[in-house]
Amino acid sequence: MVSRVDAVLEINGLRKTYRSAFKGPHRAVDGLDMRVEQGQIHGFLGPNGSGKTTTLRTLLGLVRPNSGRMTLLGREVPSALPEVAGHIGAIVEAPRFFGNFSGRRTLRILARAGGVRRARVEEVLELVGLRDRAGDRVKTYSLGMKQRLAVASALLKAPRLLILDEPANGLDPAGIREMRDLMRGLVEHGTTVVLSSHILGEVQQICDSVTIISRGRRVAHGAVDSVLRAQDKGEFLIRVADHERAAQTLRHAGFQITTERDHLMARGVADPAIITETLAAHKMWISELTPQRPDLESVFLQLTGTVPEPGVTRQVGESAAAFGHGAK
Amino acid sequence: MRLFAAEWSRLFARRFTRMMFLIVILLLALIGGGIAYSSHVPTDAARAKAKVEADRQRAFLTQQRARCEEAVRNPRPTPSPGSTAGTEPGTPGTEPGGPPGGELGPVSTPPPGVTCAEYFNPAEIDDASFLPSTFGFAREAHDLVLVFGGIFAMLAFAVGASFVGAEWSSGSMMNLLIWRPRRILVLLTKLFTLLFGLAVTGALLAAAWVAAAYGIARYRGEVGRVTQGSLTSLGLDTARALGLALAAAAIGFALASLGRHTAMAMGVAVGYLLVIEVGLNIVLRLTEVPKVERWFLSSYVQAWLDKKAQFVDFTPCRYAEGDCAPVEWSISMDDSAVILGVATLALVAVSVIAMRRRDVA
Numbered sequence: 001m002v003s004r005v006d007a008v009l010e011i012n013g014l015r016k017t018y019r020s021a022f023k024g025p026h027r028a029v030d031g032l033d034m035r036v037e038q039g040q041i042h043g044f045l046g047p048n049g050s051g052k053t054t055t056l057r058t059l060l061g062l063v064r065p066n067s068g069r070m071t072l073l074g075r076e077v078p079s080a081l082p083e084v085a086g087h088i089g090a091i092v093e094a095p096r097f098f099g100n101f102s103g104r105r106t107l108r109i110l111a112r113a114g115g116v117r118r119a120r121v122e123e124v125l126e127l128v129g130l131r132d133r134a135g136d137r138v139k140t141y142s143l144g145m146k147q148r149l150a151v152a153s154a155l156l157k158a159p160r161l162l163i164l165d166e167p168a169n170g171l172d173p174a175g176i177r178e179m180r181d182l183m184r185g186l187v188e189h190g191t192t193v194v195l196s197s198h199i200l201g202e203v204q205q206i207c208d209s210v211t212i213i214s215r216g217r218r219v220a221h222g223a224v225d226s227v228l229r230a231q232d233k234g235e236f237l238i239r240v241a242d243h244e245r246a247a248q249t250l251r252h253a254g255f256q257i258t259t260e261r262d263h264l265m266a267r268g269v270a271d272p273a274i275i276t277e278t279l280a281a282h283k284m285w286i287s288e289l290t291p292q293r294p295d296l297e298s299v300f301l302q303l304t305g306t307v308p309e310p311g312v313t314r315q316v317g318e319s320a321a322a323f324g325h326g327a328k
Numbered sequence: 329m330r331l332f333a334a335e336w337s338r339l340f341a342r343r344f345t346r347m348m349f350l351i352v353i354l355l356l357a358l359i360g361g362g363i364a365y366s367s368h369v370p371t372d373a374a375r376a377k378a379k380v381e382a383d384r385q386r387a388f389l390t391q392q393r394a395r396c397e398e399a400v401r402n403p404r405p406t407p408s409p410g411s412t413a414g415t416e417p418g419t420p421g422t423e424p425g426g427p428p429g430g431e432l433g434p435v436s437t438p439p440p441g442v443t444c445a446e447y448f449n450p451a452e453i454d455d456a457s458f459l460p461s462t463f464g465f466a467r468e469a470h471d472l473v474l475v476f477g478g479i480f481a482m483l484a485f486a487v488g489a490s491f492v493g494a495e496w497s498s499g500s501m502m503n504l505l506i507w508r509p510r511r512i513l514v515l516l517t518k519l520f521t522l523l524f525g526l527a528v529t530g531a532l533l534a535a536a537w538v539a540a541a542y543g544i545a546r547y548r549g550e551v552g553r554v555t556q557g558s559l560t561s562l563g564l565d566t567a568r569a570l571g572l573a574l575a576a577a578a579i580g581f582a583l584a585s586l587g588r589h590t591a592m593a594m595g596v597a598v599g600y601l602l603v604i605e606v607g608l609n610i611v612l613r614l615t616e617v618p619k620v621e622r623w624f625l626s627s628y629v630q631a632w633l634d635k636k637a638q639f640v641d642f643t644p645c646r647y648a649e650g651d652c653a654p655v656e657w658s659i660s661m662d663d664s665a666v667i668l669g670v671a672t673l674a675l676v677a678v679s680v681i682a683m684r685r686r687d688v689a
Binding site for chain 1: 330334335337341342343480494495498499500502503504505506508509510594618653685687688689
């Protein structure tokens with residue numbers, strides 16, 4: 001029996017280098033640290049080729065790390081993986097199943113291999129909305145249906161830790177919402193969810209905490225709000241009638257101002273009341289003063305150095321650091 | 329046990345496995361049907377006619393043996409070129425078992441080391457050889473078991489390769505390893521399930537095949553003399569055929585597991601046949617390597633199925649002047665068991681080591 005622990009998943013200094021006789025070594029994970037608390041939905045984010053999938057595979061014993069320490073449910077892995085595997089459900093990358101088996105048979109075989117009671121198969125099929133197509137061959141399934149089947153397979157064991165790699169891939173909007181509700185329901189019943197996704201709006205909505213990685217290293221982590229707050233540069237959008245004069249006035253008052261076509265942007269503003277006061281003192285009346293809070297997407301792009309630049313096609317695995325811009 | 333149960337249902341739920349079994353059953357049915365169609369129950373008249381033919385043949389051989397012994401006792405000088413009455417050892421003439429005619433023709437003498445009695449042996453003539461195509465169970469069941477063994481070994485290789493190869497290429501293996509993160513246990517359970525499944529189905533198929541052969545002999549041919557000893561021998565033949573099939577399955581499994589794709593095993597099998605069994609065979613024969621058969625697995629397979637494979641090596645006589653006895657040599661069943669067993673175990677061991685060490689990506 002796995003004891004109750006605060007950190008359901010913990011990684012310290014994980015390194016993995018793939019070696020190829022023809023292509024030379026490729027460092028996929030480079031000293032990664034990560035911690036996931038119990039009862040959370042934790043977003044695991046990073047651009048393509050940043051090492052997310054390698055990290056998940058290493059956790060699940062599919063890939064051998066070069067160095068580092070990992071624990072799942074308080075037990076060191078991969079050595080204790082056989083003992084904790086019964087409490088972990090996972091899908092890694094695209095859902096891949098044997099095409100000629102039906103969804104139900106696929107789950108029954110997995111259930112039999114894992115000692116899960118047969119009735120649980122029907123429960124999870126119902127849960128992921130595949131009940132009516134469970135008898136069809138997997139090769140006739142759409143990507144979204146395969147994704148649902150993958151989630152069903154991960155749920156079979158009623159896991160304490162659920163690791164989902166791009167679970168919304170191929171799902172329609174209703175499916176994405178169902179998946180979100182499903183995850184929330186699981187967390188309410190004590191399951192911890194690690195969610196790797198590129199749909200950052202979804203992650204921001206659903207996740208309690210995040211780890212953002214780039215080029216195999218962690219670049220940000222913590223509660224979603226604190227990560228966003230840390231990237232908040234105190235920007236405000238200002239609309240006034242004479243924005244040229246307003247810009248000049250605010251610059252004289254010490255603000256960093258950039259002029260846009262129909263508004264101003266102020267940066268590094270600690271207290272927006274001072275803007276109001278300064279402009280009012282010069283008989284200029286503000287029609288709009290909106291704080292520009294960063295969303296997860298902009299923070300992600302900034303932190304991982306993957307902000308699109310006109311005329312530059314970023315290659316997989318490259319970040320701005322590769323171009324000399326430096327990611328934080 | 330849970331894993332075994334899961335793998336057992338996976339093995340027989342796979343369409344490829346079912347298709348292969350269906351193909352093998354159809355193939356065996358086709359062969360059995362062909363035998364039944366072409367075989368005829370010998371009538372008394374046919375038996376009498378066959379006996380007359382066999383007696384004539386035996387008489388001819390007896391006569392030839394006497395002439396041969398006379399020629400050996402009193403060798404004549406070497407005939408001039410173009411002469412047909414050669415008496416040099418091993419010279420061509422009437423071959424043993426040649427058609428008896430009004431004239432006995434020139435007599436040939438046996439090669440060195442073979443007596444005239446062995447060369448012209450009337451006892452080797454069987455009445456059944458002169459019967460109109462009659463399937464005899466006692467006489468031909470062994471050959472039919474060999475046919476079954478060959479066909480079932482091919483099925484076993486393909487099913488073995490596909491059983492693990494399709495798992496790798498479809499991604500099911502990764503799913504399974506996430507469920508049961510014990511790589512060696514997963515791989516060996518899969519292999520054990522495969523071998524156990526093939527042993528059970530193979531034994532059932534073999535029993536059905538032998539029973540069908542008996543049925544054909546009973547109603548469309550002749551059963552012949554079946555003794556406890558011949559049945560035991562047939563049982564051992566079947567066991568060896570199944571053993572060969574299981575080795576083929578394990579080799580296919582190991583190759584596909586190493587290459588993580590069914591095509592890997594199939595490619596290696598075709599490559600081996602073309603490059604080694606054909607290409608290397610030609611090269612070794614051209615370069616006059618002695619006992620060339622020992623370098624090919626097919627020789628050991630033949631020896632395993634037939635209990636012994638006999639070969640004649642002519643390379644010592646290639647440039648010999650005068651008398652030269654080619655070397656007769658053989659591969660025993662025990663030799664084959666060692667070679668095929670070691671090859672199979674080595675491949676399985678390498679696939680297990682690779683499974684333990686390689687990343688699952």
